[in-house]
Amino acid sequence: MNRSSDYERVFSHIDRDGNGMISPSELQRCVGLIWNEEILLEEVEIVVESSRGNNGELGFEDFVSLMESAQEDEKVEDLRKAFRMYEMDGTDCITADSLNRMLNRLGESRSVDECAGMINRFDLNGDGVLNFDEFRAMMV
Incomplete structure (x- = not known):
């Protein structure tokens, strides 16, 4: 249907x-x-x-x-929940360190430098971190 x-x-x-x-x-x-x-x-x-x-x-x-x-x-609320899982530092953004910690918890071993590179691909404003809007754009 x-x-x-x-x-x-x-x-x-x-x-x-x-x-x-x-x-x-x-x-x-x-x-x-x-x-x-x-x-x-x-x-x-x-x-x-x-x-x-x-x-x-x-x-x-x-x-x-x-x-x-x-x-x-x-969908936006689900993305907010996922964002909060990666944003662990209380900074309201995903840092290379917080991404690294979450990926390690998920069994994905990455260096902090690799995580920074992943963030840079979706960091639209060039501040080195992902805010919610950048995270949402990445997930869509």
Whole structure:
């Protein structure tokens, strides 16, 4: 099954009244079932409005954009977790030393100089370390 038909199936399931639009209350019910927790209708209305909701509701294209945005947010959070694993010095950047330590933990024996060379390939601003944006660019 392709992504579009997956979205269509989910959209149809959420659109309980079958009017081709997802209302905030329909989205609220769905989110409550998925996460097993209450979410305020006002919070859902804000999400719908920020997603270009037509007349306070989500059409299919708006729904797809919302889902893809949520998936992108999840990917960025996963990258942040990975970044924090390599960034061990509390400097909010990956240094040659911190990269060396993490690679050694993973069984990859590299010298600090080799790690510096690896960093230099993706160090866009030339400061000798990787910040999160450079790390994200490297991982994409």
